[in-house]
Amino acid sequence: MTETGKTSDNGYRPQDDGSLRAYLAGLAPVTTLLSGGPADWTVEEVGDGNLNLVFIVRGPAGGVAVKQALPYVRLVGESWPLPLSRAHFEHLALSDHNRLAPGLVPRVLHYDETLALIVMELLQPHIIMRRGMITATRYPAFAEHITTFMAQTLFGTSDLALPADEKKTQIATFCGNHALCKITEDLIFTEPYMIAENNRWTSPQLDDAAKGIREDGPLKVAISELKVKFLSEAQALLHGDLHTGSIMVTESETKVIDPEFAFYGPMGFDVGALIANLLLSYFSQDGHATPNDPREEYKTWVLSQVEACWTGFVQKFLALWDGARAGDAYPAALFANDPDAHRLAQERFMRALLTDTIGFAAAKMIRRILGLAHNIDLEWIEDPHRRAACERRALRLARQMMVERHAIASMGDITGAAAKT
Amino acid sequence: MTETGKTSDNGYRPQDDGSLRAYLAGLAPVTTLLSGGPADWTVEEVGDGNLNLVFIVRGPAGGVAVKQALPYVRLVGESWPLPLSRAHFEHLALSDHNRLAPGLVPRVLHYDETLALIVMELLQPHIIMRRGMITATRYPAFAEHITTFMAQTLFGTSDLALPADEKKTQIATFCGNHALCKITEDLIFTEPYMIAENNRWTSPQLDDAAKGIREDGPLKVAISELKVKFLSEAQALLHGDLHTGSIMVTESETKVIDPEFAFYGPMGFDVGALIANLLLSYFSQDGHATPNDPREEYKTWVLSQVEACWTGFVQKFLALWDGARAGDAYPAALFANDPDAHRLAQERFMRALLTDTIGFAAAKMIRRILGLAHNIDLEWIEDPHRRAACERRALRLARQMMVERHAIASMGDITGAAAKT
Structure with missing residues (x-):
């Protein structure tokens, strides 16, 4: 060294x-x-x-x-x-x-x-999106941009776009980034669910919640299933760390930075990371609200962005799928003259991706509250009681999302549950 | 060249x-x-x-x-x-x-x-198992041996056994075998479902069945989902071509040969290949039966082997999972003191693997009847009417297996359906 x-x-x-x-x-x-x-x-x-x-x-x-x-x-x-x-x-x-x-x-x-x-x-006058959201700033172009980024990068490196030999070459190359993957494997998928030196949380307020998660059998099964997906499912080139701290914004521009965790993994990991960080921002707003700045409208905007990010991503991803493409998956020879089968294939693909996205989003939420690396969205709420109240709500939704991910039929169900949690 | x-x-x-x-x-x-x-x-x-x-x-x-x-x-x-x-x-x-x-x-x-x-x-006096089954030979040690082979090789190269960095190194190495993977991708997952020069089948007897499969929307979606799994899910080192022509046997010995299609893929592909070839043997028996050699008892034995192969594999795989192991999946830190969660994790893992196995088995059956490479189990039935009758029953079960793979709860459901098809 x-x-x-x-x-x-x-x-x-x-x-x-x-x-x-x-x-x-x-x-x-x-x-x-x-x-x-x-x-x-x-x-x-x-x-x-x-x-x-x-x-x-x-x-x-x-x-x-x-x-x-x-x-x-x-x-x-x-x-x-x-x-x-x-x-x-x-x-x-x-x-x-x-x-x-x-x-x-x-x-x-x-x-x-x-x-x-x-x-x-140098990106200027861009700021880290997370910081803007802490001060309740809206980014009207953000959803449009980030859904384009996710659709283009995930579709463009998937089996829908790449011939199989080329994709295998790319997978092999990025297998070399295993040390960065290992950080994710440990810090996101393992340590928050056990007693580990790296963990920290708002204590003693969340001690019971942290213990509850360590003793939650179905949750430990679910996070381990997601870990296996992360370890073995090479769907597309992931950014690998697509949270609001990896996005720089102005009112009209959006730039995604820092893809050092990049590797071929499950698409839902990137989409879920984004969704998770929007939800964490949502839950943090009550901790930043003041009588003069109640944040209720901003919270509504944040939840609208969760849905816009999913809906826009799906729409753009499927538009790319409908276009000319070189990938070996879902060959045109089987689907070009069968629009019903084509639609069924897309529906089932997106349903599975929604399930993954919800599961990975939940994993990202939990690790930011109980694991090593936290988010300033929540960290900057100084009063620990107030912070813990926000974090507890986020944990409750995340637990539900992860364990029930196969049964949740739409992103609207998530935002609805977030508003009621 | x-x-x-x-x-x-x-x-x-x-x-x-x-x-x-x-x-x-x-x-x-x-x-x-x-x-x-x-x-x-x-x-x-x-x-x-x-x-x-x-x-x-x-x-x-x-x-x-x-x-x-x-x-x-x-x-x-x-x-x-x-x-x-x-x-x-x-x-x-x-x-x-x-x-x-x-x-x-x-x-x-x-x-x-x-x-x-x-x-x-030189393996002697071993013969290719497929040939032995055509003459209705039983191999009493086979299920015991092949389940050990599958459990040891699939578990031993999975995320349950290998640390993540080592597994990624192995995945990268075998990505180089993409030309052999491409043969599988085309000949098994694509061509039998379209008009392709390589295809052949017992014609004209099965012309309607071949056409039916080319026009079967849910089946084309299902085979394409399986293809995506094959393209992207690096669960374990597969043999890649584990049919009864890649197994040499005596009454007391079993040797698996020819792993040139080896790569890191979904475990169900190997287990499914084996199951498919036992089922094809089962369906071929009526084509070889004579009044003096009715084959009914042998057919019962073959179906018993389908169940024994699955049951034995599951039992051995789970025993390895229960033992000391170095893999990153399902970490002991989360499960060692939670037997209920451990059991739930194993049940869900095996349920998903059963689904994959059934789907891949169906894919293997269809390709051997409608694609380029056929099996002598069926090819050696000289009378095309008689052969087509066997093949039609195999196709009917395979179609059902593939489309309903998520709903089929046990291998016994498959053998029960085979006996009734």
């Missing part, structure tokens, strides 16, 4: 202000974009995520964001090593996303495999 | 009597086993399969089987190229099978990557 500040044998070195200026000065596309020289630039380390260094570099003419992987989990420290190769997979995924969903992900200016470093366009 | 009889640039050359003798004479483990010199050996090419050269070499002291991949599909000819790398994957799978199910697969004496050639122990 490489320690911060040292150069490893293979040339890797975590960047700092000075080394980064010198490095960027050698990259023509970057110096053109920034203008001026290294002395004219400002460099700011802003990584507030869990894993990496992130620098914002601004010059007289423009800015770039530089993301560099560290050889360990930043949130925890050097005791938890993590391979630099995740930058390789993030770069691969960003390339696929730029091709499949142009305009909805940051443009890559430079990638350095040795430094595990990606230089991207 | 390399033509037969020529040496390719990389050293590959299809073997013949003379070249093989010289080659084997250089392999110490082989000469020891055979004894004598090349002039004392007999060499016989016996490949009756669809893809490869197979030589039996006998010496004064013993014999070996030599299997060599050809760069095309033998059944069709050089117009259908097929990569030699399938020998590499067969060798990998044979190694895994020897480790996981010792004694139930042939021992490998030598593997030559360049020649795509495997030298194995």
